[in-house]
Amino acid sequence: MHLASVFLHGFGPRYDLPIAEWLYLYGAGGVVALSFVLVVVFAGDKVGSKAVEYPRWKVPALVGVARSSWPRFAGGVIGVLALIAVVVTGLFGSIRPERNPSEYITWIFFWAATVIVSGLVGNLWYYLNPWAAIYDAALARLRPAATLPNVGVWPATALFLSFVCLELTSGMANRPWLVAVAALSYTCLTLGGMVLYGRDQWLEHCEAFTVLFVIIGRFAPVEADRDESGRVTMVYLRPWGVGLLKPYPAGWDRVVFVILMLSSLAFDGILATPAWQDFDIALEPIWLPLGSLGFFFVRTVGLLLLTMTFLLVFVAIMQLVMYFGSRKVDLKTTVSAFALTLVPIALVYNAAHNYSYVMVQSQLIIPLLNDPLGKGWELFPSLAHVQPSFALAQAATVWYAQVILIVLGHVIAVYLSHLRAGERFRTAQRALLSQYPMLILMIGYTMVSLSILAAPTTNAG
Amino acid sequence: MTRTRTAFVAVIVALFLVAGGILIYANQSHGGQNVTISVTVTGADKMSPSTLNAHLNDEVTISITSDQTGEVHLHGYDIAFDCTAGQATSHTFKADKSGQFDIEWESTSTPLGQLVVS
Numbered sequence: 001m002h003l004a005s006v007f008l009h010g011f012g013p014r015y016d017l018p019i020a021e022w023l024y025l026y027g028a029g030g031v032v033a034l035s036f037v038l039v040v041v042f043a044g045d046k047v048g049s050k051a052v053e054y055p056r057w058k059v060p061a062l063v064g065v066a067r068s069s070w071p072r073f074a075g076g077v078i079g080v081l082a083l084i085a086v087v088v089t090g091l092f093g094s095i096r097p098e099r100n101p102s103e104y105i106t107w108i109f110f111w112a113a114t115v116i117v118s119g120l121v122g123n124l125w126y127y128l129n130p131w132a133a134i135y136d137a138a139l140a141r142l143r144p145a146a147t148l149p150n151v152g153v154w155p156a157t158a159l160f161l162s163f164v165c166l167e168l169t170s171g172m173a174n175r176p177w178l179v180a181v182a183a184l185s186y187t188c189l190t191l192g193g194m195v196l197y198g199r200d201q202w203l204e205h206c207e208a209f210t211v212l213f214v215i216i217g218r219f220a221p222v223e224a225d226r227d228e229s230g231r232v233t234m235v236y237l238r239p240w241g242v243g244l245l246k247p248y249p250a251g252w253d254r255v256v257f258v259i260l261m262l263s264s265l266a267f268d269g270i271l272a273t274p275a276w277q278d279f280d281i282a283l284e285p286i287w288l289p290l291g292s293l294g295f296f297f298v299r300t301v302g303l304l305l306l307t308m309t310f311l312l313v314f315v316a317i318m319q320l321v322m323y324f325g326s327r328k329v330d331l332k333t334t335v336s337a338f339a340l341t342l343v344p345i346a347l348v349y350n351a352a353h354n355y356s357y358v359m360v361q362s363q364l365i366i367p368l369l370n371d372p373l374g375k376g377w378e379l380f381p382s383l384a385h386v387q388p389s390f391a392l393a394q395a396a397t398v399w400y401a402q403v404i405l406i407v408l409g410h411v412i413a414v415y416l417s418h419l420r421a422g423e424r425f426r427t428a429q430r431a432l433l434s435q436y437p438m439l440i441l442m443i444g445y446t447m448v449s450l451s452i453l454a455a456p457t458t459n460a461g
Numbered sequence: 462m463t464r465t466r467t468a469f470v471a472v473i474v475a476l477f478l479v480a481g482g483i484l485i486y487a488n489q490s491h492g493g494q495n496v497t498i499s500v501t502v503t504g505a506d507k508m509s510p511s512t513l514n515a516h517l518n519d520e521v522t523i524s525i526t527s528d529q530t531g532e533v534h535l536h537g538y539d540i541a542f543d544c545t546a547g548q549a550t551s552h553t554f555k556a557d558k559s560g561q562f563d564i565e566w567e568s569t570s571t572p573l574g575q576l577v578v579s
Contacts, residue, residue: 015537015560017579026484030477037470096570356560387539394517395559395579 016356017395024454027403051422054242062235075127083130090180094374100176104365112354119347123217131190144198152253160208164264169299218243241412250336258339262346263307269452317441325425325434341417348409349449352402356393363388410446492518502527505566511574515556524551537562
């Protein structure tokens with residue numbers, strides 16, 4: 001069973017306890033009760049384009065910051081330094097993941113924390129993207145040599161899937177050298193792609209994290225208006241989540257990308273449950289003879305099956321939504337329009353799942369600054385024995401934070417989906433009726449998230 | 462929104478908050494006791510029992526007897542039990558962090574079990 005107990009997210013133990021049963025039942029009850037409250041509140045609401053109008057407040061003070069080149073410069077420097085640190089410490093540092101900064105930077109600071117902060121504040125990746133920064137500093141004079149064919153965001157979806165496989169299914173995310181090699185390869189690919197097809201073409205269609213963070217940034221409470229030349233004319237604050245109602249290009253590529261966001265998060269949680277462990281052990285006769293390849297195979301198939309299931313359930317629910325909405329609308333546009341309303345549930349689940357990881361384990365990088373490459377250096381001896389603080393991560397605090405997050409995310413999602421239905425279907429009554437299937441889907445998805453957080457965890461999580 | 466609807470929503474939300482308050486009060490941690498746990502480690506890869514339980518703020522004494530000489534490490538609390546084969550090694554500490562904390566055979570990073578502080 002040694003292979004199966006490889007740590008998830010690459011490395012390190014999780015300290016958080018599963019949510020206590022009473023709190024889980026309370027949270028679950030709350031989700032159902034609030035869903036019905038929302039239905040009552042919504043009855044007889046606005047329809048048409050008015051439904052998706054939302055309030056926003058001007059913040060002239062931020063216009064100067066948005067126009068200035070300093071945030072991009074500072075963000076770019078941080079991004080590039082972090083990329084260099086991942087590669088250098090990954091290749092030349094300790095082989096023990098918990099003693100190698102590349103693991104912390106990649107899985108905690110980038111993958112967990114940047115996603116959470118981007119949802120809370122705004123698209124940080126726009127500023128931090130090291131490849132965009134390198135291109136702007138050194139390669140911007142080159143003219144694109146070719147035009148990107150009309151591929152939508154399929155390349156970004158494929159690259160995102162590869163990244164998720166590295167994290168969750170490879171069982172090798174805890175090898176610092178592999179993280180470094182992956183970062184280097186992705187750097188070559190992205191820089192090459194930008195040189196060949198042009199910066200923005202590549203970023204918007206092929207760079208997985210740009211596509212991902214644009215979606216996350218839509219949840220965030222900051223938005224900017226630009227004039228034709230792209231200059232920021234005004235910066236606004238808006239409630240969390242409503243940006244997901246802004247027009248989004250329709251297409252199966254984008255729907256699959258969003259579904260993959262949802263399914264990979266759920267899969268991450270499922271891997272840590274005893275149920276998955278039992279399933280894994282039951283399949284051992286098949287995969288064990290293949291060694292680590294078999295391990296990779298079982299998990300990848302699991303992830304793909306879960307993604308397919310999510311997609312099929314979503315499409316089936318959308319058929320019902322269209323039936324109850326009783327309006328001739330085509331499936332692709334409707335599916336695309338509603339897919340983003342599921343994003344709040346995924347984001348809050350992500351924050352809840354990674355809460356103590358970001359709050360506690362992130363601090364373990366501090367002692368490593370004394371000797372980042374594991375060579376016995378004494379760069380900052382005073383940091384060598386810093387112990388992580390649990391001040392914000394006692395079990396009770398984590399549980400309450402998790403349940404509050406999950407319930408809030410659910411309410412936001414149900415609300416957005418209702419507004420979207422109001423926009424799509426002609427009468428308020430039809431819009432409300434069309435929302436019942438979606439409400440059931442959302443309650444189901446939220447319950448899955450909550451039950452994963454309440455399930456006993458194993459070493460793999 | 463009509464008045465009945467507002468009242469309905471208000472009643473549900475109020476009921477829900479009251480229920481939450483009662484549940485949180487009823488499930489407060491009952492820590493602060495003295496707890497002594499004796500465990501045995503065999504072959505540097507098995508611990509019995511493998512899950513140790515305590516409440517937040519308990520004064521916990523863990524006594525480990527191993528059939529091999531080496532370090533057993535309690536992560537999170539960062540306590541090292543320097544075991545000598547056949548002898549009991551114990552440490553007493555206040556369980557001031559809640560969560561589940563891995564216990565490992567340090568030299569090989571072999572997981573032995575967990576301390577659960579709830």
